[in-house]
Amino acid sequence: MNPLDKLPEEMDELLDGFMTHAIAGDTTVGLTNYIFWMCVALALMLVAVFVFKKKQAKSLVPQGTFVNAMEFVVEYVRDDMCKSILGDTWKKHFSFLSAIFFFIVANSIVGVIPGCHPGTGTIGVTSALALCSFVYFIVVGVKRMGPIGYLKSLAPEGIGFPMNVPLWIIEVFSTFLRLxxxxxxxxxxxxxxxVVMGAFAILASLFVQPLLQGFSAVALGQAGASIFWIIILIIIYAVEIMVGVIQAYVFTLLSSVYIQLVENE
Structure with a gap:
């Protein structure tokens, strides 16, 4: 039997596994698989930060791979995403931006574990994160300029009535589009x-199954194909972790840029 004959059935199960399922209650008000693993990722992030701060406090010089790696990431977020964009106001926003970055990275790491459903894999959680960023930079703008002043700042300066009205509407739409x-x-x-990781994992498992049933020329050939898919899967895993870090970087960087826009109005 050709292992690929089982592929459509396995893909259907894979896609069903990515749907939102209730663990307790229902999908509307109960605990879902995505929310559960999001909480796990949040707990892991908090533990990592707690251990990092505890180990860091023991010595002025960073010691150990974990402490050095964490300090490198924290400094990168501080210098590349905060100081370089926000300037003198970076300290006010560093905690918020670093929390977003580490939360997304933690979910990305949990996401590469087979059977896990990280929060960033559902539109509900990513929408909540985007809403937090949206509300944050709106509040920063309102606190700095006042409600009326912030609304006025959306219209370009130097353009009088009535031309400034359609431009103001476009800017309001553009602001909500960021969300x-x-x-x-x-x-x-x-x-x-x-989904890509799951697909390659299925291909690797389908080709290795005949080898487990007995050694033959066909089985050995399929085992060779399985080894190929496993190598590709490992590469995909590495790429997925990198993509997760890049997405955390992009999300945090854009949030920082939006904050900088209202800080410099």
Whole structure:
């Protein structure tokens, strides 16, 4: 039997596994598989930060691979995503931006574990993250300029009535569009990556099954194909982790840029 004959059935099961299923209650008000693994990722992130701060406090000089790696990432977020964009105001926003970055990275790491369903794999969680970023930079703008001043700042300066009205409407639409682009970009990249990983895992398992049933020329040939798919799968896993980090970087960077726009109005 050709292992590929089982592929459509396995793909249907894979896609069903990425759907939202209730663990407790129902999918509307209960605990779902995505929310559960999001909580796991959040717990892992908090533990990592706690251990990092505890180990860091023991010595002025970073010691150990974990502490050095964490310090490198924290400094990268501080210098590349905060200081370089926000300038003198970076300290006010560093905690928020670093929390977003580490949360997305933690979910990406959980996402490469077979059977896990990270929060960033569902549009609900990515929309909530985008909403947090959206509300944050709106609040920063309102606190800095006041509600009326912030609304006025959406219209380009130097353009009088009535031309400034359609431009103001376009800017308001553009501002709300940021919410959609942040949510959809993160969700699509994470979901697509998980589906690709699952597909390659299925191909590897389908080709190795005949070898487990007995050694033969055909089985050995299929085992060779399985080894090929396993190698590809390992590469895909590495790429998926990198994509997760890149998406965390892009999401955090865009949030920082949006904050900088209202800080410099």
């Amino acid at each position: 959609i682009t942040l949510a959809v970009r993160l969700f699509c990249n994470m979901f697509a990556g998980h």
